[in-house]
Amino acid sequence: MRVSLIQFDIAFGNPEANYAVVEKYIHAAAAAKPDCILLPELWTTGYDLTRLKHIADPGGQATLTFIASLARRYKVNIVAGSVASSTDGNVTNRMLVFNREGELAGEYNKLHLFRLMDEHLYLQPGAAKGLFPLDGTLCAGLICYDIRFPEWVRAHTAQGAEVLFISAEWPLPRLAHWRALLISRAIENQCFVVACNRTGNDPANTFAGHSMIIDPWGDIICEAGQSEEILSGEIDLHKVREVREQIPIFSDRRPHMYE
Numbered sequence: 001m002r003v004s005l006i007q008f009d010i011a012f013g014n015p016e017a018n019y020a021v022v023e024k025y026i027h028a029a030a031a032a033k034p035d036c037i038l039l040p041e042l043w044t045t046g047y048d049l050t051r052l053k054h055i056a057d058p059g060g061q062a063t064l065t066f067i068a069s070l071a072r073r074y075k076v077n078i079v080a081g082s083v084a085s086s087t088d089g090n091v092t093n094r095m096l097v098f099n100r101e102g103e104l105a106g107e108y109n110k111l112h113l114f115r116l117m118d119e120h121l122y123l124q125p126g127a128a129k130g131l132f133p134l135d136g137t138l139c140a141g142l143i144c145y146d147i148r149f150p151e152w153v154r155a156h157t158a159q160g161a162e163v164l165f166i167s168a169e170w171p172l173p174r175l176a177h178w179r180a181l182l183i184s185r186a187i188e189n190q191c192f193v194v195a196c197n198r199t200g201n202d203p204a205n206t207f208a209g210h211s212m213i214i215d216p217w218g219d220i221i222c223e224a225g226q227s228e229e230i231l232s233g234e235i236d237l238h239k240v241r242e243v244r245e246q247i248p249i250f251s252d253r254r255p256h257m258y259e
């Protein structure tokens with residue numbers, strides 16, 4: 001599976017500008033014929049939380065139509081990061097996933113809201129896991145702060161997920177945490193981690209970039225710097241079975257002792 005991550009500087013509170021940039025980047029990424037493209041968190045609006053109710057995408061419908069047509073046009077799976085999606089005045093931070101036919105293959109509303117950036121004041125948490133199939137492989141979608149909750153990640157891999165797609169707006173001061181947490185989640189779950197962060201600034205934060213692809217042994221396949229870029233890497237899915245056979249963590253777990 002060839003994966004391309006679009007790490008870019010999200011225009012604050014300006015969905016039209018961000019749709020235009022994403023269309024340009026997906027067109028550019030598609031030239032390398034990836035199997036899957038991943039976008040960052042809240043890429044239509046950024047963290048414009050005080051205006052989020054007004055600029056959120058009602059039901060995620062505009063994003064759905066927009067990304068579905070790109071997935072169909074380029075015959076590529078798109079894990080479309082997350083967008084602010086509103087229903088009856090409630091806003092969720094929603095990941096949308098599309099297959100090569102442009103059909104919705106999965107969706108996930110961010111479970112853990114990040115208090116340090118006031119998310120809990122403006123967003124509703126999700127209530128379901130982010131499992132979805134891509135070209136016959138079970139994958140999981142998680143959003144940013146979720147990676148600090150190993151039990152939530154494990155809930156997905158214990159059900160068979162072999163690739164974690166993570167979308168983020170992770171700030172620069174905690175870059176060391178971003179890297180350590182992603183590598184740990186890959187090692188402890190013996191799965192691929194494909195993580196797309198944004199770069200640039202908003203009025204309150206500078207973001208870290210450093211999108212990465214990590215293999216089930218914890219080795220980094222590729223890693224971006226802090227600038228805008230399309231990061232691409234190859235995933236050999238056999239590696240999941242190889243590592244899980246070598247150190248059989250999933251058979252050796254003792255979940256009855258963990259509560």
Ligand SMILES: O=C(O)CCC(=O)C(=O)O
Binds near residue numbers: 143
């Ligand atoms: O956990 C962190 O340090 C960053 C989390 C975050 O920025 C988010 O969830 O949006």
